[in-house]
Amino acid sequence: xxxxxxxxxxxxxxxxxxxxxxxxxxxxxxxxxxxxxxxxxxxxxxxxxxxxxxxxxxxxxxxxxxxxxxxxxxxxxxxxxxxxxxxxxxxxxxxxxxxxxxxxxxxxxxxxxxxxxxxxxxxxxxxxxxxxxxxxxxxxxxxxxxxxxxxxxxxxxxxxxxxxxxxxxxxxxxxxxxxxxxxxxxxxxxxxxxxxxxxxxxxxxxxxxxxxxxxxxxxxxxxxxxxxxxxxxxxxxxxxxxxxxxxxxxxxxxxx
Amino acid sequence: xxxxxxxxxxxxxxxxxxxxxxxxxxxxxxxxxxxxxxxxxxxxxxxxxxxxxxxxxxxxxxxxxxxxxxxxxxxxxxxxxxxxxxxxxxxxxxxxxxxxxxxxxxxxxxxxxxxxxxxxxxxxxxxxxxxxxxxxxxxxxxxxxxxxxxxxxxxxxxxxxxxxxxxxxxxxxxxxxxxxxxxxxxxxxxxxxxxxxxxxxxxxxxxxxxxxxxxxxxxxxxxxxxxxxxxxxxxxxxxxxxxxxxxxxxxxxxxxxxxxxxxxxxxxxxxxxxxxxxxxxxxxxxxxxxxxxxxxxxxxxxxxxxxxxxxxxxxxxx
Numbered sequence: 001x002x003x004x005x006x007x008x009x010x011x012x013x014x015x016x017x018x019x020x021x022x023x024x025x026x027x028x029x030x031x032x033x034x035x036x037x038x039x040x041x042x043x044x045x046x047x048x049x050x051x052x053x054x055x056x057x058x059x060x061x062x063x064x065x066x067x068x069x070x071x072x073x074x075x076x077x078x079x080x081x082x083x084x085x086x087x088x089x090x091x092x093x094x095x096x097x098x099x100x101x102x103x104x105x106x107x108x109x110x111x112x113x114x115x116x117x118x119x120x121x122x123x124x125x126x127x128x129x130x131x132x133x134x135x136x137x138x139x140x141x142x143x144x145x146x147x148x149x150x151x152x153x154x155x156x157x158x159x160x161x162x163x164x165x166x167x168x169x170x171x172x173x174x175x176x177x178x179x180x181x182x183x184x185x186x187x188x189x190x191x192x193x194x195x196x197x198x199x200x201x202x203x204x205x206x207x208x209x210x211x212x213x214x215x216x217x218x219x220x221x222x223x224x225x226x227x228x229x230x231x232x233x234x235x236x237x238x239x240x241x242x243x244x245x246x247x248x249x250x251x252x253x254x255x256x
Numbered sequence: 257x258x259x260x261x262x263x264x265x266x267x268x269x270x271x272x273x274x275x276x277x278x279x280x281x282x283x284x285x286x287x288x289x290x291x292x293x294x295x296x297x298x299x300x301x302x303x304x305x306x307x308x309x310x311x312x313x314x315x316x317x318x319x320x321x322x323x324x325x326x327x328x329x330x331x332x333x334x335x336x337x338x339x340x341x342x343x344x345x346x347x348x349x350x351x352x353x354x355x356x357x358x359x360x361x362x363x364x365x366x367x368x369x370x371x372x373x374x375x376x377x378x379x380x381x382x383x384x385x386x387x388x389x390x391x392x393x394x395x396x397x398x399x400x401x402x403x404x405x406x407x408x409x410x411x412x413x414x415x416x417x418x419x420x421x422x423x424x425x426x427x428x429x430x431x432x433x434x435x436x437x438x439x440x441x442x443x444x445x446x447x448x449x450x451x452x453x454x455x456x457x458x459x460x461x462x463x464x465x466x467x468x469x470x471x472x473x474x475x476x477x478x479x480x481x482x483x484x485x486x487x488x489x490x491x492x493x494x495x496x497x498x499x500x501x502x503x504x505x506x507x508x509x510x511x512x513x514x515x516x517x518x519x520x521x522x523x524x525x526x527x528x529x530x531x532x533x534x535x536x537x538x539x540x541x542x543x544x545x546x547x548x549x550x551x552x553x554x555x556x557x558x559x560x561x562x563x564x565x566x567x568x569x570x571x572x573x574x
Binding site: 053055075076078079080085087090091092093094095096100101103104105106107109116117118 | 434438439440443444446447449450451453454455456457458459460461516517518
């Protein structure tokens, strides 16, 4: 018995004006799977996941979540369905504290006289406890503004947040950027753990060798097209690297 | 102390201290008299209410140029509808008109993805036009009955020798401060101004947040208009003219960054105090009233430079 894919992308096209960003992309993503989404800059990886997390609506084609066709694309709807995304350039508001960013969009409240006020004690305590695991320095307080953090610490806020609110899908866009070697290993272990807990993990990276060790399956994109989709058992990292190096053209036929 | 310096209102606090020091030393016309203080604080309270609404919109990285006209329109509605609806009825309807104006403009900005400066410039002219058509250029007054109505007294009277507007601005600013820093909506409003894209990616409906900010802004402008008329129940077609510029000045002097996401309630009130005090002093000096605009302009530019330097000093990206 094969179960339905958790996310199914079917013949997806996306245009930004005249620019054809995604070309007839079809991919299945299964629960309990760690998928490496690999490709060069501008290959369409980030654009594809931005459709999955509701930022872009496709021009043509469909996305099915848990067997149901997605009719409306909005980040709020994606989050409500349990899709957590660690994005590269967005996700943190510089003017807000770590705790406020951590809980943005789902702030815990404490009722005083029936009026819901932010539960600052909980926001502070929980956010700093979770984020410390991912490399936040001890002398940084949850009340400090995100603006003051280093690149790695910013990343750790996003990762901590996704782990805390994980639900069914965790999408990681270049999660190990800006991280030290040890933090990188921790994030990679974490990706595997999330998968073992039955979540779908989509891991986006340039580094085929790094993700090949973790992933069950590798999807390679090039110029907005999917050029390879193979299990890591069936293809070595070297073979997949060749696919990327040759723009997906030559080896594609052998791969599929 | 650390909190005070880090607060966005720090620049305005220094400004007010410096201004009061100067007015004490170079005293043109009896600054520290009951009469002067009562006038200045009354006008400050009215302007502060308008500027507080403006500040909410600025914190979402938008701007509302229509507040002066909405202030006038709400006031005119309040006075002209009173004979048929009574004081409470016309108060509610006038505020509904203000809220509707804010809702229409906010919706146009977020749904039409239009620059708020253009939409609310349209609102400024449209609402002013309605005032002219509605009043036919004539002056309207409250009847003696309406003047002594309990609600009119509550909004425009005085208690312990202090004008009602001061109590109202106190209540409103406490409520706004709690809303901004202590509730979900406030967190999302600040996030929307800080980075709309990031807020959206966390599931914040930034369109709803912005529309709500525009509605609150128009409501506060309208409420300020009503307070003014309860105090002096007479409308004229120029009611609230140029007030948008004073309100924006007060908000910016008070530390609201036009880049969004940062501001201070106390700062805005102090900003309003600075603007109104300058106006009062220039009038007291006998300077032509047109000079006042020039002065506000100069103060505004100095304040922006100062606040920006201060923000850089504190390590914010501006």
